[in-house]
Amino acid sequence: xxxxxxxxxxxxxxxxxxxxxxxxxxxxxxxxxxxxxxxxxxxxxxxxxxxxxxxxxxxxxxxxxxxxxxxxxxxxxxxxxxxxxxxxxxxxxxxxxxxxxxxxxxxxxxxxxxxxxxxxxxxxxxxxxxxxxxxxxxxxxxxxxxxxxxxxxxxxxxxxxxxxxxxxxxxxxxxxxxxxxxxxxxxxxxxxxxxxxxxxxxxxxxxxxxxxxxxxxxxxxxxxxxxxxxxxxxxxxxxxxx
Numbered sequence: 250x251x252x253x254x255x256x257x258x259x260x261x262x263x264x265x266x267x268x269x270x271x272x273x274x275x276x277x278x279x280x281x282x283x284x285x286x287x288x289x290x291x292x293x294x295x296x297x298x299x300x301x302x303x304x305x306x307x308x309x310x311x312x313x314x315x316x317x318x319x320x321x322x323x324x325x326x327x328x329x330x331x332x333x334x335x336x337x338x339x340x341x342x343x344x345x346x347x348x349x350x351x352x353x354x355x356x357x358x359x360x361x362x363x364x365x366x367x368x369x370x371x372x373x374x375x376x377x378x379x380x381x382x383x384x385x386x387x388x389x390x391x392x393x394x395x396x397x398x399x400x401x402x403x404x405x406x407x408x409x410x411x412x413x414x415x416x417x418x419x420x421x422x423x424x425x426x427x428x429x430x431x432x433x434x435x436x437x438x439x440x441x442x443x444x445x446x447x448x449x450x451x452x453x454x455x456x457x458x459x460x461x462x463x464x465x466x467x468x469x470x471x472x473x474x475x476x477x478x479x480x481x482x483x484x485x486x487x488x489x490x491x
Contacts, residue, residue, distance in 0.1 A: 342450050
């Protein structure tokens, strides 16, 4: 019966949800930074429109699609990679770029940051799960035969920024995704080209026609769009942020 219901769900015609009458808990799996940056606005909207809805945020230590397949998670945010299940649905939320982040007293907090100055500093790298292929920053440096001096490796953005806050290590992180974590830190534009990333919303196709799930997906998309517009409006013209 359960398999039959799961197979039938994507074929149901979409219906409208009544958020004010919903009594349901949704599980959202996301990387560090998303909850800090977008969570408050999302929860505020749900409190106004659907007071009976609860959100359960789960950490995302890897890109395994199993939680979406088995129903452990209702939604997931992140960059769609090769390891993502081919059956998953995905919709872009926002584009992001990498920036360097240091504490205010760091030498790179003042003056123009050149490739030589960036590579002359020590860095904290972020590796999720078991060590694998190089990330976008190291891939971009490798094109020019360059390697940064990685003094520490951590599993998430929050840990990397905590080390940057307390030491002279440089953390290189997605700008918008980590906006809620970078308070009191200095960010600078990278002195080399790193391709931007697209953060997307992912879900399993069996939930496509679920009215409540469709409504929540719309809320997440609109909150991310509103927050991104606000970040663009407040960003200095030289690309440097505090």
